[in-house]
Amino acid sequence: xxxxxxxxxxxxxxxxxxxxxxxxxxxxxxxxxxxxxxxxxxxxxxxxxxxxxxxxxxxxxxxxxxxxxxxxxxxxxxxxxxxxxxxxxxxxxxxxxxxxxxxxxxxxxxxxxxxxxxxxxxxxxxxxxxxxxxxxxxxxxxxxxxxxxxxxxxxxxxxxxxxxxxxxxxxxxxxxxxxxxxxxxxxxxxxxxxxxxxxxxxxxxxxxxxxxxxxxxxxxxxxxxxxxxxxxxxxxxxxxxxxxxxxxxxxxxxxxxxxxxxxxxxxxxxxxxxxxxxxxxxxxxxxxxxxxxxxxxxxxxxxxxxxxxxxxxxxxxxxxxxxxxxxxxxxxxxxxxxxxxxxxxxxxxxxxxxxxxxxxxxxxxxxxxxxxxxxxxxxxxxxxxxxxxxxxxxxxxxxxxxxxxxxxxxxxxxxxxxxxxxxxxxxxxxxxxxxxxxxxxxxxxxxxxxxxxxxxxxxxxxxxxxxxxxxxxxx
Numbered sequence: 001x002x003x004x005x006x007x008x009x010x011x012x013x014x015x016x017x018x019x020x021x022x023x024x025x026x027x028x029x030x031x032x033x034x035x036x037x038x039x040x041x042x043x044x045x046x047x048x049x050x051x052x053x054x055x056x057x058x059x060x061x062x063x064x065x066x067x068x069x070x071x072x073x074x075x076x077x078x079x080x081x082x083x084x085x086x087x088x089x090x091x092x093x094x095x096x097x098x099x100x101x102x103x104x105x106x107x108x109x110x111x112x113x114x115x116x117x118x119x120x121x122x123x124x125x126x127x128x129x130x131x132x133x134x135x136x137x138x139x140x141x142x143x144x145x146x147x148x149x150x151x152x153x154x155x156x157x158x159x160x161x162x163x164x165x166x167x168x169x170x171x172x173x174x175x176x177x178x179x180x181x182x183x184x185x186x187x188x189x190x191x192x193x194x195x196x197x198x199x200x201x202x203x204x205x206x207x208x209x210x211x212x213x214x215x216x217x218x219x220x221x222x223x224x225x226x227x228x229x230x231x232x233x234x235x236x237x238x239x240x241x242x243x244x245x246x247x248x249x250x251x252x253x254x255x256x257x258x259x260x261x262x263x264x265x266x267x268x269x270x271x272x273x274x275x276x277x278x279x280x281x282x283x284x285x286x287x288x289x290x291x292x293x294x295x296x297x298x299x300x301x302x303x304x305x306x307x308x309x310x311x312x313x314x315x316x317x318x319x320x321x322x323x324x325x326x327x328x329x330x331x332x333x334x335x336x337x338x339x340x341x342x343x344x345x346x347x348x349x350x351x352x353x354x355x356x357x358x359x360x361x362x363x364x365x366x367x368x369x370x371x372x373x374x375x376x377x378x379x380x381x382x383x384x385x386x387x388x389x390x391x392x393x394x395x396x397x398x399x400x401x402x403x404x405x406x407x408x409x410x411x412x413x414x415x416x417x418x419x420x421x422x423x424x425x426x427x428x429x430x431x432x433x434x435x436x437x438x439x440x441x442x443x444x445x446x447x448x449x450x451x452x453x454x455x456x457x458x459x460x461x462x463x464x465x466x467x468x469x470x471x472x473x474x475x
Contacts, residue, residue, distance in 0.1 A: 031241055035250030036257070039230055041173045043258050044180060045317040046121065047226025049310050050128035052266050053278040053289035054373060055219040061270040062205030064263045066219035071259030073220065073430065074227045076423025077387030078255050079413040080394045081231070082248035087397075087409035089243030094231055094386050095328060099335070101393035104461050108337050109449030110389050114231075115328040115359070116445060117382035121225055122321030123363045124375050126150050129314035131287030132307040139304055150367055157319040158360035161326065164349045175316065179309040180261070182302075183290065187268040190297055201270040214433065221430040221438075222373075225380040226262060230254055244410035269293050287372065322359055329355040337457035374437055381431050381438040382445065388427040391420040 055063040084097040095114055099107025130150045137144050190196060205216070230251055240246050269289075273296050278289050286292055290310060295303035330352040333343030346353040366375060395417050397407040413419055431438055 032246040032250055032253075035240055035246055036254050037173065039250060039254035040257055041176055041229070042231075042320075043227060043229030043254070044176055044261065045229075045313060046125045046128050047223065047262065048180070048183075048265065049132070049290050049314065050124060050287055051223050051226055051376065052269065053285040053287070053292070054376060055223055055266075056270070056275055056278040056289075057283070057285040058222065059215040059219045060204045060275055061200045062203070062216070063219060063223075063270060064201055064267040065205035066216060066223055067226065067262035067266055068259065069216065069220035070224045070227060071255060071262070073423070073426050074224070074230070074255060074387065076413075076419045077390050077427075078230060078251050079419055080387075080390045080423070082251050082411050083394055083409045083413045084390060084397075085247040085251070086244045086411040087407050089240065089247060094390060095331060097393055098386075098389045101396050102389075104335070104337060104457060105450065105453045106389070107335075108332065108453040108457050109446055110386060111328050111332045111337065112449050112452065113382045113385055113445045115325050117225070117228065117379050117386065118321050118325035118328070119359050119363050120366060120375050120379035120382070121228055122318040122325065123366045124225075124372075124379060125314045125318040125321060126153055126363070126367065127372055127375065128287055129153060129311055129318065132291060132310040132314065135288050135291045135307045136304055136311070139300065147368070151364060153315055153318070154360060154364055154367070157315065157322055158356060160319060161323050161356045161360075162346060162349060162351055162353045164351045175309060175312045179306060179313055182306060182309070183265060183294075184261075186294060186298055186302070187265055190268055190272050193272070193297070196268075196271050198271050200274075201267050204270065217430065217433045218435075221384070221434045222376055222380055223262075224430065225376060225383050227255065227258060228379075228383050230258070231386075248411040272297050285373070322356065322363065326352060326355040326359040329358065332457075336460040336463070337453065339456065377434050377438050378441045381434055381441050384427045384431050385442055385445070388424050391423045391427070395420050 052063055055066050059066060081094070081097070088096060088100065095107065095111045098110040102110075127150065130146050130153075133149060134144060134146065240250075273293055277292050277296055278286055280286055288307065288310075291303045291307045294306050329338060329342045332338045333340055333352075333355070342355045342358065343352065344354060345351060370378070394413060397404050398416065431442055
């Protein structure tokens, strides 16, 4: 594959030519089952181990409905992303799709939004890590400083990212699978407990006199980030066998499995314990809801075992999340939308060290300055914004425009364009219902993205384009 030739095709919008070049070089080794495993593993983390209690603090015991609504709302975006990935089965995912659909300005905004979303999700995972670590150290009567523990873990995962640890998933997936299996077995056994009260989660979801529908919508918006791992499938599109078929199937099957898992576990959880179990004495959300649940219905020893597994899961999830977030800065720098320093790689380890360090520092600032709930809200808010952008991308690329002749998806979203329109409207509503902080975060992302593009990206991106075109003409 000739780099100059491929770059020229990319700049001219010849996506099919780029895909052809990439196919000749990248070994596609990931099957449909592999896509599902990677996607599910990337999703189940803070969404299962931390978010349930935050949803309980908003709407009470009916939180399974919030997870179900979030999964349904995610569906239009998943269909849109499935279509986009079948037309552009290359590494890069949502950033590539949006940049090719809207151009470099919106690409800059979406790239920074994705970066913020992934780093905030990783920050939230570290907060969950510290809570489960505290459950263990408290039992052992060891005093710890929560902030110090989080910062130490952040420094560790930042250094490991710079070193280029490549086997994180090989470690994370079995740990996550074991933890999830243990929780499911406990839930299954709990179904036969005489004290289980199925009316509690049902009434908590549908009794309007006790639960305002607005609170249900707010909870669904908050837990939206629990489905973010589905983005992973598009980001690894260049490594998937028969991507035109396996990427859409993998994403949709993963969404179904993840939604069922969240709904089943949270339903049984809230049928087994009362609301107070998920909250602190001051009414705020506990950050270790799974430990609290298992501690009450099983035993403290089993709860501690789950807590230890959760600690490993949260740290490895934050590690891979920081890696993913830093790659957005790296990719944008390579596209000349951000300073070239962020696109530099370490001579010894071959990793984008400056992009990793900047991401780590931003995570630290977020953890120190933002309330825990706001971290989750902003992460979900940015994810919703990207989903809305993907829905609009499909509408644009399917429009009658000669510039989009290259767009030939092998999977097409059903009920077009109504699915995309509904997904866009509901997504916008969810950001609004999350409150002013989420709206301020969205506006800030747009302002920073626009400023970044016009101050730096526009001139340098256009210069890179002109140089590439000139180089191709000389050939």
